[in-house]
Structures are given as C-alpha cells and as structure tokens.
Amino acid sequence: xxxxxxxxxxxxxxxxxxxxxxxxxxxxxxxxxxxxxxxxxxxxxxxxxxxxxxxxxxxxxxxxxxxxxxxxxxxxxxxxxxxxxxxxxxxxxxxxxxxxxxxxxxxxxxxxxxxxxxxxxxxxxxxxxxxxxxxxxxxxxxxxxxxxxxxxxxxxxxxxxxxxxxxxxxxxxxxxxxxxxxxxxxxxxxxxxxxxxxxxxxxxxxxxxxxxxxxxxxxxxxxxxxxxxxxxxxxxxxxxxxxxxxxxxxxxxxxxxxxxxxxxxxxxxxxxxxxxxxxxxxxxxxxxxxxxxxxxxxxxxxxxxxxxxxxxxxxxxxxxxxxxxxxxxxxxxxxxxxxxxxxxxxxxxxxxxxxxxxxxxxxxxxxxxxxxxxxxxxxxxxxxxxxxxxxx
Amino acid sequence: xxxxxxxxxxxxxxxxxxxxxxxxxxxxxxxxxxxxxxxxxxxxxxxxxxxxxxxxxxxxxxxxxxxxxxxxxxxxxxxxxxxxxxxxxxxxxxxxxxxxxxxxxxxxxxxxxxxxxxxxxxxxxxxxxxxxxxxxxxxxxxxxxxxxxxxxxxxxxxxxxxxxxxxxxxxxxxxxxxxxxxxxxxxxxxxxxxxxxxxxxxxxxxxxxxxxxxxxxxxxxxxxxxxxxxxxxxxxxxxxxxxxxxxxxxxxxxxxxxxxxxxxxxxxxxxxxxxxxxxxxxxxxxxxxxxxxxxxxxxxxxxxxxxxxxxxxxxxxxxxxxxxxxxxxxxxxxxxxxxxxxxxxxxxxxxxxxxxxxxxxxxxxxxxxxxxxxxxxxxxxxxxxxxxxxxx
DNA sequence: TGCACTAACGCAACAGCGTTGCTTAAGTGG
DNA sequence: CCACTTAAGCAACGCTGTTGCGTTAGTGCA
Numbered sequence: 128x129x130x131x132x133x134x135x136x137x138x139x140x141x142x143x144x145x146x147x148x149x150x151x152x153x154x155x156x157x158x159x160x161x162x163x164x165x166x167x168x169x170x171x172x173x174x175x176x177x178x179x180x181x182x183x184x185x186x187x188x189x190x191x192x193x194x195x196x197x198x199x200x201x202x203x204x205x206x207x208x209x210x211x212x213x214x215x216x217x218x219x220x221x222x223x224x225x226x227x228x229x230x231x232x233x234x235x236x237x238x239x240x241x242x243x244x245x246x247x248x249x250x251x252x253x254x255x256x257x258x259x260x261x262x263x264x265x266x267x268x269x270x271x272x273x274x275x276x277x278x279x280x281x282x283x284x285x286x287x288x289x290x291x292x293x294x295x296x297x298x299x300x301x302x303x304x305x306x307x308x309x310x311x312x313x314x315x316x317x318x319x320x321x322x323x324x325x326x327x328x329x330x331x332x333x334x335x336x337x338x339x340x341x342x343x344x345x346x347x348x349x350x351x352x353x354x355x356x357x358x359x360x361x362x363x364x365x366x367x368x369x370x371x372x373x374x375x376x377x378x379x380x381x382x383x384x385x386x387x388x389x390x391x392x393x394x395x396x397x398x399x400x401x402x403x404x405x406x407x408x409x410x411x412x413x414x415x416x417x418x419x420x421x422x423x424x425x426x427x428x429x430x431x432x433x434x435x436x437x438x439x440x441x442x443x444x445x446x447x448x449x450x451x452x453x454x455x456x457x458x459x460x461x462x463x464x465x466x467x468x469x470x471x472x473x474x475x476x477x478x479x480x481x482x483x484x485x486x487x488x489x490x491x492x493x494x495x496x497x498x499x500x501x502x503x504x505x506x507x508x509x510x511x512x513x514x515x516x517x518x519x
Numbered sequence: 520x521x522x523x524x525x526x527x528x529x530x531x532x533x534x535x536x537x538x539x540x541x542x543x544x545x546x547x548x549x550x551x552x553x554x555x556x557x558x559x560x561x562x563x564x565x566x567x568x569x570x571x572x573x574x575x576x577x578x579x580x581x582x583x584x585x586x587x588x589x590x591x592x593x594x595x596x597x598x599x600x601x602x603x604x605x606x607x608x609x610x611x612x613x614x615x616x617x618x619x620x621x622x623x624x625x626x627x628x629x630x631x632x633x634x635x636x637x638x639x640x641x642x643x644x645x646x647x648x649x650x651x652x653x654x655x656x657x658x659x660x661x662x663x664x665x666x667x668x669x670x671x672x673x674x675x676x677x678x679x680x681x682x683x684x685x686x687x688x689x690x691x692x693x694x695x696x697x698x699x700x701x702x703x704x705x706x707x708x709x710x711x712x713x714x715x716x717x718x719x720x721x722x723x724x725x726x727x728x729x730x731x732x733x734x735x736x737x738x739x740x741x742x743x744x745x746x747x748x749x750x751x752x753x754x755x756x757x758x759x760x761x762x763x764x765x766x767x768x769x770x771x772x773x774x775x776x777x778x779x780x781x782x783x784x785x786x787x788x789x790x791x792x793x794x795x796x797x798x799x800x801x802x803x804x805x806x807x808x809x810x811x812x813x814x815x816x817x818x819x820x821x822x823x824x825x826x827x828x829x830x831x832x833x834x835x836x837x838x839x840x841x842x843x844x845x846x847x848x849x850x851x852x853x854x855x856x857x858x859x860x861x862x863x864x865x866x867x868x869x870x871x872x873x874x875x876x877x878x879x880x881x882x883x884x885x886x887x888x889x890x891x892x893x894x895x896x897x898x899x900x901x902x903x904x905x906x907x908x909x910x911x
Numbered sequence: 912t913g914c915a916c917t918a919a920c921g922c923a924a925c926a927g928c929g930t931t932g933c934t935t936a937a938g939t940g941g
Numbered sequence: 942c943c944a945c946t947t948a949a950g951c952a953a954c955g956c957t958g959t960t961g962c963g964t965t966a967g968t969g970c971a
Binding site for chain 2: 945946947948949950951957958959
Binding site for chain 4: 154155157158161188189191192195196213214215216217218219
C-alpha cells in the first residue's frame with residue numbers, strides 16, 4: 128500500500144492531513160506520513176541503501192519505529208535488504224534499499240509539436256520512453272486520443288526487444304503497478320481542476336477538462352501541470368531534498384518553476400511561475416502580451432539579434448529580482464535557447480547575481496545548467512504522480 | 520499546556536514534526552497538531568464561539584475527538600463555554616470560545632527612532648502598549664538595555680490606572696503566562712539565528728546576537744524577524760487563514776512581507792522580501808544600493824518630485840511582477856508614504872494590476888490598504904510568538 | 912582462543928491517540 | 942404527548958510510536 132489514504136498531490140504542504148482541506152490528523156495519517164518519509168530517504172539513499180539507524184536519525188523516530196515501518200515496507204515489496212556495511216565496533220548495519228520495480232508512473236510531455244511519453248519506476252528512473260509528432264492545434268479530442276494510445280501502449284505492451292523494454296515488462300508482470308499518469312503541457316492552466324487555460328496560439332484548449340477526460344478513459348489517476356513545474360519537480364528530485372531553487376526555462380517563451388523549501392510552489396490559483404512577462408524596463412519595447420519591457424521580449428529580442436551575452440544579462444536581472452524577493456538557494460537554467468550556448472548564459476546570469484550579492488553583502492547564489500535527463504519534462508511529469516508517495 | 524513539545528516558530532511548514540529538522544511524527548506531535556488546529560479555529564471564531572460540531576467539520580476529526588480535545592483545552596483554561604446557539608430542530612449546539620486571558624505575548628518594534636512595546640493576549644488583542652524614543656545608532660548594548668526595561672515593565676507592572684492596564688494586570692495575576700517576546704526590526708537579518716545583519720546606516724548591529732542576549736536576560740523565548748514580516752503576520756491573522764498575499768511597505772525604504780498559502784515565506788536564509796531593489800528599469804538611475812533602476816529609488820524619487828501617481832505606477836509594476844511570479848490572492852499596501860495619500864497609491868497599483876489581468880485573461884487581484892492596527896508592527900511581532908501556538 | 916565490549920536490531924508490553932458503537936440530553940414539530 | 946432530530950458524552954477498541962530488555966554479530970585486547 129502506497130499512501131492509499133490520500134490521492135496524488137493531495138498531502139503537499141500539510142503532511143499530516145488525511146484529506147485535502149481537512150487539516151486534522153489521525154493515526155492512519157500519521158502512519159502514512161512517516162512511511163512516506165522513510166520511503167523518501169530510501170529513495171535518496173539510492174541502490175547502495177541506508178541503515179535503520181540512519182533512518183531513525185534522519186526522521187527523529189525511534190529505531191524501533193523505523194524497524195516496524197521498514198518491516199511493513201518489505202512485506203509490501205517496496206523495500207529490500209541491500210547487504211551490510213562494515214562494522215564500526217559492533218554489529219554491522221543492515222542496509223535497506225528501495226525496490227524501484229515495485230511501482231511505476233507514466234509521464235507525458237505535450238509540447239507544441241511533439242508528444243513524449245515515459246514510464247519511470249519508483250526511483251524515478253526511466254524504464255521506457257517514446258516520442259511522436261503531435262499537433263496541439265489539432266484540438267483536444269484528437270490529442271486526447273493520441274495520449275490514451277500512448278499511455279496504453281506504454282503500460283500494457285512496452286515493446287519487447289530492447290533491454291529496458293524487457294525489464295519494464297517483467298517488472299509490470301511481477302506486479303509493479305502503474306500509480307498514475309502525470310501530464311505536463313505549456314501553461315497557463317489550472318492544476319487543481321486539471322484544465323488548461325488559453326495556451327498561447329491554441330484557443331480551443333481553453334477550458335477543456337483534460338484531467339477528467341483522461342482519468343475516465345484510462346482508469347488511472349491523472350495529474351496535470353505546467354511543463355516548467357514538471358521540470359522543476361524533476362530537478363528537485365535529483366538535487367536533494369528541502370532546498371529552494373528556481374528553474375528558468377528559455378525556449379519558445381520564458382517560464383519559471385519555483386521550488387520553495389522543498390515544495391513546488393504553485394500559488395493560489397496554481398498559476399505561479401509566470402516569469403516571462405516580468406517588467407524589467409518600464410518604458411521598454413512592446414511585448415506580444417501587450418505590456419512593455421517584459422523579460423521575455425527583451426531576452427528573445429537580444430537572442431534574435433545574436434546578442435546572447437545581452438540576453439543573459441537581462442535574464443540575470445530577472446533572476447536577481449527573484450533571488451532577492453524569495454531568498455532561494457540556487458538558480459538553474461534550461462531550455463533550447465540556453466542549451467545552444469550554455470556557458471554564455473550561465474556566466475552572464477552568474478555575473479549579475481554575483482554583483483548583486485557583493486553589493487548586499489550576502490553570499491552569492493550559485494547558477495548552473497539544469498543537468499537535463501533525456502526527457503526532463505516527461506520524467507518530471509511522472510514525478511507529479513510519484514511525489515505524494517514520498518510525502519512531497 | 521500550549522504546544523510545550525515545540526518551541527516558538529518551530530513547527531511552521533512541517534505540522535507533524537515533533538522537533539525542527541526531525542520530520543517524523545509521533546503521538547504527542549499528532550496531539551499537538553490537532554490541538555493547535557482547534558485553538559486556531561477557536562481564535563478565528565472570535566468571542567461568539569463555535570460549536571464542537573463545526574470544529575469537527577472544519578478539521579476533519581470526528582466529533583468525539585473534538586470533544587476530547589476541547590475538554591482538555593477547558594481543563595487547561597484555554598477554552599470556555601460561550602452559551603448556545605438556537606436549535607435547528609435538535610439539541611442546540613454548545614458554543615466554545617478561546618479564553619484570551621489565558622496567555623500573553625510581548626511584541627517589540629524597533630524602528631529607527633522609536634521603540635514600541637505591546638502586550639497582547641492569546642487572541643492577539645493589545646492589552647497594553649507604550650512607545651518611547653529610541654536611537655538605534657546608540658548601539659546594541661544600550662538598546663538591549665532599553666528593550667529589557669520595556670519588557671520588564673510591560674510584564675510585571677503594567678501601569679494601573681487605565682482600564683486596559685487594570686485588565687492586563689488582573690489577567691497576569693490570574694495566571695495568564697507570558698509565552699515570549701517577538702522582536703521586529705528593519706532587515707536584513709537572520710531570523711533563525713536571531714542576529715541582525717547590516718541594518719542600513721547602523722553597521723554596529725551587524726552580527727550582534729540579539730536573540731540570544733535577550734533570551735538570557737529575560738528568561739523568555741525570543742523571536743527576531745524583519746518589521747515587514749511581522750506586519751504581514753499581523754495582517755495574516757486578521758485576513759483569515761490559508762491564503763496568499765503580499766504586504767508592500769513604502770516608508771523610509773520599500774520592503775515586502777510574503778504570506779504564501781497561509782505561511783509566512785522567509786526563504787532559505789530568512790532573507791526573503793527584499794522588494795526595494797528589484798530592477799524594473801534596466802538602464803534606470805543609480806540607486807544607493809549600487810544598482811540601477813531599483814523600485815525603491817524610482818518610487819521614492821517620484822514621491823520626492825511630488826509625483827505620487829507616478830510612484831504608484833512604479834509600485835504597481837513591481838506588484839504585478841510579484842503577482843505573476845507567485846500567483847497570490849491579494850496585495851496590501853502600507854507605510855508612511857502610502858498612508859499620506861492612500862487613495863492614489865491603491866488606485867495606481869490596482870490600475871496596473873487590472874491592466875495585467877485583462878491582458879492575461881486572469882481574474883484581477885484586489886489591492887487594498889492594510890487596515891492598520893494602532894501598532895501594526897509591534898502587534899505582528901507578538902504574533903511571532905503566538906503563531907506556533909495555533910499551528911502556524 | 913577467550914572474554915569484555917559495542918552497535919544494530921527484534922520481541923513484548925505499554926501509553927496514548929483518534930475511532931466506533933451506543934446512550935443520554937435537549938430541543939422541534941405534528 | 943410522542944416521534945423525531947441534533948448535539949454531545951461514555952466506554953471499548955484498534956493502531957500508532959515508545960520503552961525495556963534480550964539477541965545477534967561484529968571489534969579489540971589479553
């Protein structure tokens with residue numbers, strides 16, 4: 128049983144709540160909370176494993192409580208022994224590890240012209256992936272069909288032949304359930320309702336009940352979120368727990384995914400992260416959004432002129448604003464435009480941030496290229512389903 | 520007992536954790552969490568009270584659990600019966616209310632030239648207040664003495680004579696303990712360590728262990744935070760739970776207090792809310808911070824020229840950036856400069872936000888003047904102590 | 912080789928949390 | 942007057958993590 132008492136993405140922010148909007152806690156909620164905590168530590172420990180003692184230290188639970196929890200996880204097939212570590216003068220610690228094959232999740236990335244689907248295991252490792260052309264403009268009905276087909280193929284008949292395919296199939300046969308489907312697409316959208324708003328250029332998507340439709344047709348839990356949020360969630364997984372960062376994505380447009388204190392920040396109407404139309408030049412050039420001096424317009428304008436260093440400086444100004452306002456640990460850059468000249472962008476943004484830090488006397492905030500997995504957004508989308516399992 | 524298992528400001532963000540950094544939960548933590556939840560509902564219900572049934576509905580706990588919790592609270596003197604409501608066809612509900620006199624907290628506001636001290640009860644209502652001139656430049660040692668004196672007088676001998684004074688004294692005599700002292704001062708500072716950084720113009724404060732010194736000399740828990748954060752916390756209390764807003768303060772400088780999903784956002788190094796030096800004009804005029812086109816410089820510059828409408832527009836641009844990025848519910852304005860011409864500022868900022876909302880198709884974000892209590896920052900500072908009692 | 916020591920961990924009994932099932936209290940309405 | 946409704950308490954209960962103590966499996970030294 129993996130947090131069966133709470134649906135996907137429900138417990139975020141209020142760890143002990145048994146149901147969203149019902150902040151009260153009871154024993155099942157307590158158990159679920161602690162189990163998720165232990166699972167999360169097992170995941171971050173990796174295949175090498177972690178001892179019960181260390182789990183107790185990290186959680187604050189007694190060793191005995193950890194023993195009970197891990198025993199349950201082993202019974203359920205979610206954890207297993209992973210040998211022992213060298214003794215330090217007493218009985219050597221028995222290591223425990225996550226059993227990644229115990230459960231899976233599907234991640235879908237709807238880009239403007241491509242659909243990417245991945246199947247990841249409990250540890251977040253991709254087990255299968257496929258991409259296909261997609262025309263968002265073809266409308267919700269047709270695209271939904273394509274999504275259903277992609278998920279069905281991915282889950283039921285992961286192509287035998289490749290090594291990963293065989294492994295995935297075997298895992299599924301062995302009983303590794305598919306917990307749900309995470310869907311990432313360009314914003315803005317309503318994460319809670321699972322409904323896209325007006326995606327730039329595709330008015331027919333505005334208000335289409337994508338999550339409800341997919342849930343019904345797939346018979347699986349479905350979670351919808353912005354592509355930048357999915358990417359940030361994926362990065363949060365790799366970057367260690369409980370820190371704060373902003374993922375800035377410069378591609379067709381400019382967007383941000385914010386992870387504050389280890390939790391993805393979605394905002395009151397789940398519209399947070401609209402970074403492209405931040406005003407940084409009050410009387411600047413007109414932007415397509417109708418405003419003036421928007422980050423996105425200035426950045427992409429500079430890129431179009433071939434002035435990538437200038438674009439980096441502008442992006443840096445936006446990043447500095449964000450860092451000052453939110454006091455985050457680090458800034459990660461990604462997206463097609465950044466990838467084309469990573470060094471320039473990382474250095475340019477870092478220069479602005481370092482300058483700001485020097486003036487304010489604070490420690491400089493590190494900037495780095497988001498180390499992209501093969502399908503960063505699709506893998507992050509799968510994390511939309513997996514995150515609640517680990518108490519995120 | 521009021522959350523005795525967790526110190527002030529500890530449980531924020533991780534409701535079930537018994538100790539900070541130890542995210543595991545146990546039965547005492549569960550109990551503390553639910554108790555805090557019920558206390559919070561009692562507080563927001565006000566003196567009119569709330570029935571057990573309603574408490575059960577709001578928390579998700581069973582009526583029986585609520586009965587047990589409220590019985591405990593009544594034994595401890597924190598809750599009391601408040602009559603009954605009219606029947607709706609059955610037994611009329613018995614109403615419960617918070618007993619505000621059961622506990623108190625002290626709030627201190629260190630402004631550049633004035634010290635304000637308030638004593639508030641459990642409901643956050645000021646019971647006593649006093650102000651005195653203060654020279655922050657006199658240095659930490661002298662100021663600390665003044666703070667100790669102010670707190671001691673406020674706690675032990677609230678002047679008899681005025682009605683509020685008598686009431687306060689009586690309450691303290693009846694056993695209403697003082698839970699601690701919240702201290703608000705201009706940032707930047709380290710909330711966790713309780714140490715001011717370089718307060719503009721007063722370098723001698725940089726690194727002074729203010730919290731540790733006060734804790735030792737007063738024998739009470741002390742919490743230190745930025746004045747804008749304290750103000751935001753006070754507003755969060757009045758504005759209802761679990762929403763998101765930004766409090767923008769335009770006075771000597773420009774700062775912000777951010778409440779996201781009902782929780783004060785302090786950031787990784789507790790430095791969040793540095794709003795004044797957001798760049799909104801890339802090649803704008805030099806700011807005292809060394810940057811260019813900072814919000815604060817532009818805003819105060821416009822005010823100095825007598826162009827308050829212009830200042831409001833600039834502030835509005837900053838607010839719009841913030842709203843887009845964080846997706847908050849509302850924007851509150853305060854501070855001496857705003858108060859001098861509230862209408863102009865509220866209308867000016869609202870105009871920019873409405874314009875933004877119209878372009879993006881989203882609902883407009885309301886802007887309002889922060890309804891200021893007599894001593895908003897000092898009362899908010901007291902909330903630094905009270906918030907953890909109510910699970911915030 | 913043997914013994915003392917240490918560290919990791921399990922077993923069993925336990926205290927305390929919210930839940931369940933049922934009863935009592937106190938109103939309304941025909 | 943009685944059936945009905947709603948609020949709330951009592952008692953037993955299941956399940957949580959905790960405590961106390963014993964077992965296992967190593968190290969270190971004589």
